[in-house]
Amino acid sequence: MSNQPKKAEIRVAIDTEFLAELENRLGMSKSTDVARAALTLLNWASKEAQDGRMILSSDDSGGSIHRLVMPELANIKSANHE
Numbered sequence: 001m002s003n004q005p006k007k008a009e010i011r012v013a014i015d016t017e018f019l020a021e022l023e024n025r026l027g028m029s030k031s032t033d034v035a036r037a038a039l040t041l042l043n044w045a046s047k048e049a050q051d052g053r054m055i056l057s058s059d060d061s062g063g064s065i066h067r068l069v070m071p072e073l074a075n076i077k078s079a080n081h082e
Contacts, residue, residue, distance in 0.1 A: 010035070049073040 014031075022034050045055055045068070055068040 045070075045073055046076055049076040 012035075019031055019034065023029060023031070026034060026037065028034050028037070048055055055073075056065050057068070058065045
């Protein structure tokens, strides 16, 4: 019996120009690396939402604050509000 975690293969159709722009911006050459990074970020964001936290971005000086709004994250029940 192997101790290796089970792996799932995901297939999605993505606009080639969009994917190429992401790969270029992120300095990645493989679409699987982009997908892995995206899932890592979504995993973190979903845990933050579950903890009742907001995800914000700002400019370098801490101004011009924007909140990340995603219905998928809004649907997560907060562990703090159950």
